[in-house]
Amino acid sequence: MSGILFGYSSSSINDSIPFMRRELGLTPAGVGLITSCFLVGAAFGSIFGGRLADRFGRKRTLVLNEILFILGTLGTSLAPNFETVLATRLFHGFSSGGITSVAPVLLAETSTPEQRSQSVTMALLILVFGEFCVFVVGAILGNVWYENDAIWRWINVLIVVPAVILVILHILIVPESPRWLAQNGKANLAWKTLRRMRRSSAQTRHELREIDAAINNINNNITTITNPQLGENEDSEKLENKPTTKKAGISDILTVSWLRTVLLVGIAVAITQQAYGVAIGMLYGTEVLREAGLDTKMALIANIGIGLISFLASWAGLLVVSRVGRRSLLIFGQIGTLSAHLAIVVCSAILPYGTARGWATFGLLLPFLAFSQGAISTVTWLMSAEIFPLSMRGIGTGICMLSAWTTACTISQLFPVSIAFRKEYNNQNL
CATH class of the missing domain: 1.20.1250.20 (MFS general substrate transporter like domains)
Structure with missing residues (x-):
């Protein structure tokens, strides 16, 4: 929760x-x-x-x-x-x-x-x-x-x-994480904690063995990406099974061409997710509707619809992503989001400022957020972890999420300023 x-x-x-x-x-x-x-x-x-x-x-x-x-x-x-x-x-x-x-x-x-x-x-x-x-x-x-x-x-x-x-x-x-307890030399406490959460001793014993094996694998078999014996074109599965002397870091990712490509793809997907403007809908939805023509009270009420469609779309996205595939859902979301963007621009150009334009903008924001939250955001959060080998998943995902945060910060800072600039420009040209 x-x-x-x-x-x-x-x-x-x-x-x-x-x-x-x-x-x-x-x-x-x-x-x-x-x-x-x-x-x-x-x-x-x-x-x-x-x-x-x-x-x-x-x-x-x-x-x-x-x-x-x-x-x-x-x-x-x-x-x-x-x-x-x-x-x-x-x-x-x-x-x-x-x-x-x-x-x-x-x-x-x-x-x-x-x-x-x-x-x-x-x-x-x-x-x-x-x-x-x-x-x-x-x-x-x-x-x-x-x-x-x-x-x-x-x-x-x-x-x-x-x-x-x-x-x-x-x-x-x-409880504390049994994995963290086991990894920090508290095996007995890990057993007691896991036993309280599992139905039987056999299940507890089996899962504790899996935790121990995973910890040993991380400690003893994390890839040394910079190992000169490994070719840059070897696949991730081979790399994962090679002996290592250190954990992978950002310098290791940057030394191997295919890993750089994976990192760039992850960063691009993360930046694209925010560049489509989902943060504007979730952080400035009320302001967007007010600027389109709704009064503040009505914009606050309409904003509930923005939250509801985002929740339902995210739920639907999580249900279908494994069936249709990440790439297909991402492309579908990008096409839908761009179409909604274009429709909002046309609506703003054709309709005069007022209640009609406000409700039309609201109606177009709903599919925009449905495509953004249900498709693009869902795929982004999943792909940012899945595309990296296990030994560099933490740092790779962290870099991707930092890229997303940075983009969201930039957009959220510039949006109200750009709205004020547009209003001043329109007033000067009346």
């Missing part, structure tokens, strides 16, 4: 912007900074979160990040001015990124082998569900207390309640 925290917090800015602008007097550049700084914090939080989890344990790191998340949320909700909001949002994003990097690992390592794939993909779905939840909360609070400029603080702070509950549950109920 930790994914709900990130989904809720990352998209809470969507419904908060109209009220933050009124209370804090934000400029377009200020709106972009407040939005993008959360993503910057999340990018660094995801990097450090993984390293802390390897050193101190999955459970401890997750609980620590959840406590920091609560403090960051309270800090943002109580911030008196723009500068304080900026600092607390950065801190808030850092803790959220740590949660998203650690929670799926803990979930995967405590699940049975049969449940592992389903549980990890479910984590992505829960994250999108968190985005839907904040859109519902924002629509209700924003319409009931529309005249209250500080209502954005309540939209943000309400996530503290489930966050506190999660911290308590994780401390009292959730």
Whole structure:
């Protein structure tokens, strides 16, 4: 359930912007900074979160990040001015990124082998569900207390309640990862932990043997990519079985041509996912609808549809991706997203500013997000892990996700500025 925290917090800015602008007097550049700084914090939080989890344990790191998340949320909700909001949002994003990097690992390592794939993909779905939840909360609070400029603080702070509950549950109920315990010389504790989660001693013993074998394989058989005895054209399976003297790093990836190609493909897919503009829909949906012609109250309500279609599309994407294949689904999503983009441009050019254009834009945003979330985003998250050999999966996936975060930060910073520039240009040419 930790994914709900990130989904809720990352998209809470969507419904908060109209009220933050009124209370804090934000400029377009200020709106972009407040939005993008959360993503910057999340990018660094995801990097450090993984390293802390390897050193101190999955459970401890997750609980620590959840406590920091609560403090960051309270800090943002109580911030008196723009500068304080900026600092607390950065801190808030850092803790959220740590949660998203650690929670799926803990979930995967405590699940049975049969449940592992389903549980990890479910984590992505829960994250999108968190985005839907904040859109519902924002629509209700924003319409009931529309005249209250500080209502954005309540939209943000309400996530503290489930966050506190999660911290308590994780401390009292959730076990440490048996794999991490075994890897850090705590085999007896790993056995006791795994035994409590499995039906029989035989199942526990079998899974513990698999964990031990996997750890030995990583420690003794990780590929030394730079080994001169290996040709650059050898396939990944041969590389995985060669003896090694060190773990693969970024320098190892860059020394082998086919690995550089794999890395570039992963980076391109990650950047493309964000370049299509999915972050604009999830972070600025209310602003897009307001700029198209809807009033703020109606835009907040319509924003619920954006969250709902994103959730349903992500669910559908996870159901069909294994049947139709990654490449086919990715191409399908790209064609659909580009078509929706073109339709929105035509709609904006033909229809005058007003309610009709606002609802037409909303109607076209739905298929845009359906293609983006259900196809492109689903494939991106899966491919970023699958295309790399096991020995470099961690660093390869990290680089791809950092590319996605960087692109999302850039877009979220530039979008409100570009909207303001377009409005000023149109006013000068009237």
